[in-house]
Amino acid sequence: MLAASAVVGVRAQQSAGPAALRAEWPRTWKVEGIEILQVQKNIYMLAGAGGNVTIQVGDEGVAMVDSGSPGMAEKILAAVGQVTRKPVRFLINTNADPDHVAGNGPIVTASGGTRGPTADAAPAGAGGRPQNVGVLTIAHENAFNRLTAGIKGLPPITGDALPESTFFTPQKDFYSNGEGVQLFFQPKAHSDGDVMVFFRGSDVVSTGDVFRTDGYPVIDSAQGGSIQGELDALNSILDITIPERNQMGGTRVVPGHGHICNEADIVEYRDMVTIIRDRVRDLMKKGMTLQQVKAARPTLEYDGLYGRRKEWTGDMFIEAIYKDLSARK
């Protein structure tokens, strides 16, 4: 793990953009407007349906991470059908945002409905649905509670759309298609229900919205997010990732939004978030108001890369850090 350093600005300029990565990715195709990229071994990324969707494919079926925005489920399933004819068996929600969970219901229903957490223990064909049919949907308990209460942009979730298995421990794991799959809870980062999914055999981590290449991390304070939890989450990605050589290759990272990355990209992003947090904190120590901190432009050299989303601008990121640090004093 590299320390935060002054080279980050230069690194940001050199960062491989989507075009460069696409050239590096031989297996890329598009169906129904959804781009399908083979990330590494059994893992594929589906982009263009809201939050990135990650799928692990194999003889046992599909383990899916996130289910896209409202109205995208059919397209996601069509894209999955280009990779494998096997049904979806696991669905993990990395948070409770509409662009990560809206497809839950239609995808689970189309895949045979929900399957109880103990389904695999039942003898094949015993009572009710035959084995190998149905989906086990998994989310952190905090995300589950938000889904049942109703989230912004979606009514309370019920039926097949509701995760059947929840957890409140730091980790949860299961085995799928011959590889261990680990879920890591990230407390108070983007929200209070973030989960990262690590496919150990394929060496791919799907981060959800604690990491995104298209903008600053969204600290959703209304959903329990915090700047320190966000930095902790970025560091826990770095605990998992191992570069192959020259900082390239090795563990692949699928962000919540944006393009596939490797460890060097996470280091650069973590350093960017750290630098901006430190600047805001230093300006606050001088007694500056929120308006004065914003006017000092602590995100200046990063806005070209990360400040282009109108839903989450540099000013909004600064404000989230300011309010979080103020509340902590």
Ligand SMILES: [Zn+2]
């Ligand atoms: Zn998202």
